[in-house]
Amino acid sequence: MLTISQLAAYAGVTVRAVRHYHKVGLLPEPERDRSGYRIYDAAAVVRLIRIRTLADAGVPLARVQELLDAGPEEFAGSVQEIDKDLRAEIRRLQDTRSRLARLAAGEHLALPQSVVGYLDRLRSLGVGERYIELERDAWIMIAAQVPDLIDSVIAKKHEELDDPDMVRLYSFFTGEPDWQAGDPRIVEVADILERLMIRAVEAGEVGADGFDDQFVALMDSTMLESAPGAELVLAILKERGWSGWIRIERVPADRLNTELPPS
Amino acid sequence: MLTISQLAAYAGVTVRAVRHYHKVGLLPEPERDRSGYRIYDAAAVVRLIRIRTLADAGVPLARVQELLDAGPEEFAGSVQEIDKDLRAEIRRLQDTRSRLARLAAGEHLALPQSVVGYLDRLRSLGVGERYIELERDAWIMIAAQVPDLIDSVIAKKHEELDDPDMVRLYSFFTGEPDWQAGDPRIVEVADILERLMIRAVEAGEVGADGFDDQFVALMDSTMLESAPGAELVLAILKERGWSGWIRIERVPADRLNTELPPS
DNA sequence: ATGGAGGGTTGACCCAGCGTCAAGGTCAAG
DNA sequence: CTTGACCTTGACGCTGGGTCAACCCTCCAT
Numbered sequence: 302m303l304t305i306s307q308l309a310a311y312a313g314v315t316v317r318a319v320r321h322y323h324k325v326g327l328l329p330e331p332e333r334d335r336s337g338y339r340i341y342d343a344a345a346v347v348r349l350i351r352i353r354t355l356a357d358a359g360v361p362l363a364r365v366q367e368l369l370d371a372g373p374e375e376f377a378g379s380v381q382e383i384d385k386d387l388r389a390e391i392r393r394l395q396d397t398r399s400r401l402a403r404l405a406a407g408e409h410l411a412l413p414q415s416v417v418g419y420l421d422r423l424r425s426l427g428v429g430e431r432y433i434e435l436e437r438d439a440w441i442m443i444a445a446q447v448p449d450l451i452d453s454v455i456a457k458k459h460e461e462l463d464d465p466d467m468v469r470l471y472s473f474f475t476g477e478p479d480w481q482a483g484d485p486r487i488v489e490v491a492d493i494l495e496r497l498m499i500r501a502v503e504a505g506e507v508g509a510d511g512f513d514d515q516f517v518a519l520m521d522s523t524m525l526e527s528a529p530g531a532e533l534v535l536a537i538l539k540e541r542g543w544s545g546w547i548r549i550e551r552v553p554a555d556r557l558n559t560e561l562p563p564s
Numbered sequence: 565m566l567t568i569s570q571l572a573a574y575a576g577v578t579v580r581a582v583r584h585y586h587k588v589g590l591l592p593e594p595e596r597d598r599s600g601y602r603i604y605d606a607a608a609v610v611r612l613i614r615i616r617t618l619a620d621a622g623v624p625l626a627r628v629q630e631l632l633d634a635g636p637e638e639f640a641g642s643v644q645e646i647d648k649d650l651r652a653e654i655r656r657l658q659d660t661r662s663r664l665a666r667l668a669a670g671e672h673l674a675l676p677q678s679v680v681g682y683l684d685r686l687r688s689l690g691v692g693e694r695y696i697e698l699e700r701d702a703w704i705m706i707a708a709q710v711p712d713l714i715d716s717v718i719a720k721k722h723e724e725l726d727d728p729d730m731v732r733l734y735s736f737f738t739g740e741p742d743w744q745a746g747d748p749r750i751v752e753v754a755d756i757l758e759r760l761m762i763r764a765v766e767a768g769e770v771g772a773d774g775f776d777d778q779f780v781a782l783m784d785s786t787m788l789e790s791a792p793g794a795e796l797v798l799a800i801l802k803e804r805g806w807s808g809w810i811r812i813e814r815v816p817a818d819r820l821n822t823e824l825p826p827s
Numbered sequence: 828a829t830g831g832a833g834g835g836t837t838g839a840c841c842c843a844g845c846g847t848c849a850a851g852g853t854c855a856a857g
Numbered sequence: 858c859t860t861g862a863c864c865t866t867g868a869c870g871c872t873g874g875g876t877c878a879a880c881c882c883t884c885c886a887t
Binding site for chain 2: 302303307311312313342343344346347350351354355357358359360376377380381383384387388390391394395397398400401402403404405411438439441442445446515516519520522523526
C-alpha cells in the first residue's frame with residue numbers, strides 16, 4: 302500500500318494535486334490508516350495516471366470526469382468540443398497579438414493616427430507641450446466617445462487651422478498656461494475667439510455636434526480647471542453674449558447675466 | 565464631476581472593473597463627496613481609457629502600470645516581451661491541441677499503441693475481458709514508470725508469446741478470475757509457470773529489469789488482490805523454491821519457508 | 828413625511844489549478 | 858528521546874473581474 306507521496310510519485314504529479322483531485326471529486330478519497338494517513342492501492346495509481354493523461358492533453362479538469370466514464374462515441378464528441386475551445390482560444394490570442402502590434406506600431410496610447418497628426422501640426426505652430434497635453438487628453442476622451450467620427454472631426458479641425466485667425470489664436474499658447482487676470486493677451490484671445498465664433502455661426506456650423514450635454518459640460522469644466530486664463534476669457538465672451546467653450550452658443554438676451562451652470 | 569458609473573460609461577468599462585483598478589493601484593482613489601461617493605474628473609477618464617487600451621491589447625494588468633509611465637524605448641521593449649509571452653502561450657496551446665488529437669486518434673487513455681496491440685493479441689488467444697483489464701492496468705503503471713522502455717518490454721513479451729507454454733498458460737484465463745482452493749487448474753498453471761521460469765533462468769533472462777523494488781512489490785500485491793487463484797499458485801511455487809510474480813527469483817535454500825514480504 | 832426607484836458603498840464568494848505557507852500530528856531511525 | 862521527513866487540514870494567492878448581499882444616499886411623486 303502507498304502513501305500519498307508515493308502515489309503522487311508513481312503518477313508524476315504533486316501531492317497537492319492529488320489532494321486537489323480528491324476535493325473536486327475526480328479521485329475518490331481512499332481509506333485512512335489509524336493515524337489518519339490516506340492509503341492507496343494500485344487502482345488509484347491507474348486512475349490518477351489516466352486523469353493526468355487527459356489533463357496533460359488539455360482537457361479541463363471539469364470534463365475529465367465525463368471522459369473517463371465515456372464510451373468511445375461520447376469520448377470523440379467531447380474531444381472535438383474541447384478542440385474547438387482550444388482553437389477559439391488560439392484565435393483570441395492571435396487577435397490580441399495583432400492588436401498589440403498595432404499599438405506598438407504608432408497609435409500612441411489610445412490615440413488614433415489622425416489625432417497624432419493633428420497634434421503634430423499644433424506643435425509645428427509653436428504650441429507649448431503643456432497645451433498639447435491638454436488637447437491630447439481631450440482628444441483621447443473624444444476618440445473614446447465617438448470612435449467612428451474622430452477622423453472626420455479631425456479633418457474639420459484641419460480645415461479650421463487654415464483660417465489665419467485660428468493660427469493666431471494658437472500662437473498665444475506657446476508658454477506655460479498660467480495667465481493671470483489683467484494679462485492683455487486675454488482680451489486679444491477673446492477678440493479672436495469672437496471673430497471665429499461669428500464666422501462659424503454665419504457658416505451655419507453651430508448646432509448638433511454628436512456629443513451629449515454631460516460630455517460637453519465635462520470637457521468645458523476640465524478646460525476651465527487646467528487653464529487659469531480660460532475662465533477670464535470666458536467671462537469676457539459671456540458679457541458679449543456667448544456661452545460655451547467646446548460647444549459655442551449665442552445666449553438669448555433674456556438669459557444674459559445669469560450664473561454659469563455648475564461645473 | 566462624475567460618479568463612478570458615469571466614469572465607467574465614458575471609458576466603456578464596468579463599475580466593478582473601475583473598483584478593481586483602484587484595488588490593484590492602477591487608478592488612484594479619488595476624493596469622496598460628503599456621502600462617501602467617489603467623484604472623478606476628466607483626468608481619471610483619460611487614465612482609465614489608457615488602461616483599457618493597453619489591457620484590451622493584451623497587456624496583463626500587472627504590467628499596465630509600467631507601460632503607462634514608460635518612455636518610448638522601455639515601452640517598445642516591454643511590448644516585445646509581452647508579445648513573446650503571447651507567442652509562447654499560443655505555441656503551448658497548439659502543442660496541447662496536437663496531443664489531444666493524438667489521444668483521440670487511438671492511444672486509448674494512457675496506453676501506447678504497442679501495449680494496445682499486445683492486449684489485442686491476448687484477446688485473440690481467448691483471454692477474458694476481466695483478465696485483460698488486469699493486464700491493462702498493470703501496463704498503464706509500467707508505461708508511466710518507464711515510458712522509454714515500454715516498447716522494448718512489449719517486444720520481449722511478444723517473443724515470450726511465441727512459446728507454446730505461454731500460450732497454454734494464458735489459455736487458462738478465459739473466464740472469470742474466481743478460482744477457489746482445490747481447483748485442479750491451479751496445479752497445472754503452477755507447473756507451466758515453473759517450466760517457463762526454469763527456461764528463463766537458463767536463458768539468463770532473470771535479474772535487473774529496470775524497476776525498483778517498491779514498484780515490483782506494488783504490482784505483485786495488486787495481482788494477488790485482484791486474482792483469487794494467484795495466491796494459491798504462488799504458494800505452490802514457493803514450496804518449490806521460487807519467489808516473486810512480476811520478478812522471478814530463485815530463493816536461496818536458507819530462506820525457504822520464511823514469510824512473504826509484507827505487501 | 829413617506830415610499831419607491833435607481834443610483835451608490837463595502838464586503839465576500841466564485842471561476843482553474845494548483846503553489847505555498849502555517850501549525851501541528853506521526854513515523855522510523857539513531 | 859530527539860531529529861528529520863512526511864502526513865494532516867486550512868487558508869491565502871494568482872487573473873480579471875462577475876455576481877450577489879446588505880445597506881446607504883438622492884431624488885421624485887404622492
